[in-house]
Amino acid sequence: xxxxxxxxxxxxxxxxxxxxxxxxxxxxxxxxxxxxxxxxxxxxxxxxxxxxxxxxxxxxxxxxxxxxxxxxxxxxxxxxxxxxxxxxxxxxxxxxxxxxxxxxxxxxxxxxxxxxxxxxxxxxxxxxxxxxxxxxxxxxxxxxxxxxxxxxxxxxxxxxxxxxxxxxxxxxxxxxxxxxxxxxxxxxxxxxxxxxxxxxxxxxxxxxxxxxxxxxxxxxxxxxxxxxxxxxxxxxxxxxxxxxxxxxxxxxxxxxxxxxxxxxxxxxxxxxxxxxxxxxxxxx
Numbered sequence: 001x002x003x004x005x006x007x008x009x010x011x012x013x014x015x016x017x018x019x020x021x022x023x024x025x026x027x028x029x030x031x032x033x034x035x036x037x038x039x040x041x042x043x044x045x046x047x048x049x050x051x052x053x054x055x056x057x058x059x060x061x062x063x064x065x066x067x068x069x070x071x072x073x074x075x076x077x078x079x080x081x082x083x084x085x086x087x088x089x090x091x092x093x094x095x096x097x098x099x100x101x102x103x104x105x106x107x108x109x110x111x112x113x114x115x116x117x118x119x120x121x122x123x124x125x126x127x128x129x130x131x132x133x134x135x136x137x138x139x140x141x142x143x144x145x146x147x148x149x150x151x152x153x154x155x156x157x158x159x160x161x162x163x164x165x166x167x168x169x170x171x172x173x174x175x176x177x178x179x180x181x182x183x184x185x186x187x188x189x190x191x192x193x194x195x196x197x198x199x200x201x202x203x204x205x206x207x208x209x210x211x212x213x214x215x216x217x218x219x220x221x222x223x224x225x226x227x228x229x230x231x232x233x234x235x236x237x238x239x240x241x242x243x244x245x246x247x248x249x250x251x252x253x254x255x256x257x258x259x260x261x262x263x264x265x266x267x268x269x270x271x272x273x274x275x276x277x278x279x280x281x282x283x284x
Contacts, residue, residue, distance in 0.1 A: 001028075001111065004050045004061035006035035006073045014089050015042065018064055021087070024104045028111070033058065035076065056080055060110070060261060062087060067095045067181075071237045074122075074138050079256040083117065085110070086260065092275055094180045095138075099263065106263060116262045120177045120193055121217060122254035125236060127247055136254045137236040139178030143249070144170035144203065146242070147229040151206055157222040158215060163200075166210060170203035173221060173251050180275075188212040192268055198253070221251040 003025065010018060025032055033050035034042070050058065055076060060083040063073040070086045077084065086096030087103070099106050109115055122136045145152045154166040174183035176191035179199055184190060188201035189212060198219065201212040215221070225232050227245040234243050243249070272278055 001059050002031040002033065002057055004033045004035065004055065004058045004076075005038060005064055006061060006069065006076060007038045007041065007064040008069050008072065010038075010041055010065075014065075017089060021062075021064070021103055024107060028107060038064075050076075052076075055082065058082055060085055063096060065089060065096070066091060066093055068238060070095045071138055074237075074258055075134050075239075077258075078134070078136075081256075081259060083259045083261045094271060094275060095177070095260070097262065097266070109263070110261065114264060116264055116266055118193065118260040118262045118266070119257045120260060121175055121196075121257055123173060123175055123198065124252050124254040125234070126250045126252075127243065129244070129247060132241070134239065135236070137178075138175065138258055139181045139237050140172050140174040140183060140235075141251055142170055142172045142182060142203075142233075142235040143223060143225055144233045144235060145227060145229065146231060146233050150228045151204075152228075152232055153226040155224040155226075156200065157224075158219050160220075160222075163213075164210070166202050167206040168202040168204055168210070171223065172199070172201040172203060174199040174201060175217075183212070186212075189214065190272070198251075217253040219252075223249040223251065225249070 033048050036049050039047045039049050061073060061077060063070040063084055063086045066088060073084055088096035088098050120138060122138050123141055125132060125135045125141050143154060151167050151169060154171045156163040172183045176193050176195045179191040183199050183201040186201050186203050188199050191197055196217045197214050198217050199212055199214055202210050225247060231242050231244050233240055
């Protein structure tokens with residue numbers, strides 16, 4: 001078996017945790033390939049790294065960090081179908097799981113194919129003027145104003161039918177996975193990961209009657225943005241670029257999914273209760 005490990009800017013405490021995980025992996029005689037970014041962080045001589053081509057040789061890849069690390073890991077595996085095991089050592093961690101204390105047990109289960117595959121859908125972005133590298137997002141695609149003075153106008157069409165014009169600081173198109181991220185902080189609903197929908201959530205809209213809208217993930221969403229500052233920002237998870245005003249953006253569901261490794265006893269509702277403290281009364 002051969003696995004990959006990716007991590008971002010690990011401090012000494014996190015490096016110590018990673019070192020313990022590596023000892024468990026080596027104990028089971030499993031080959032390890034590190035991401036180039038993690039290898040620079042660890043500063044270990046003669047460390048083996050994976051590339052865009054060699055990643056297909058991996059059985060799965062460990063994302064060691066928080067949800068941001070896992071989102072970056074997605075850009076490594078892309079549409080190869082390789083599984084990701086997210087180990088949360090960050091803060092909230094909706095995507096990564098808190099399993100590092102039980103890692104050896106989980107690793108044995110994975111070696112024996114005793115785990116659940118959590119398939120997550122992505123959104124895809126195309127524009128009329130430029131070809132975008134890594135034009136997909138697991139959480140959301142966000143349209144955001146660049147300057148701090150004025151709102152932007154976003155004309156939204158769904159399946160060639162006009163929805164409305166958003167006067168706002170921006171607009172979020174979120175997947176069910178992204179429903180617990182940026183969209184949630186802007187008042188959007190939470191969707192279970194197996195829901196076949198997308199969420200359209202305005203960011204600080206001028207019209208208070210504008211609320212999040214849930215649409216089918218088969219929808220073709222077309223956005224035309226007008227900005228007084230000439231250009232605006234497009235963000236795909238943690239990656240962003242600038243677009244010119246009146247650029248036409250097309251957002252659809254991607255033609256591939258991301259496979260997350262989950263323990264057999266994983267339950268999304270447990271995650272909601274534990275991460276968002278649902279049902280807990282802290283007054284007593």
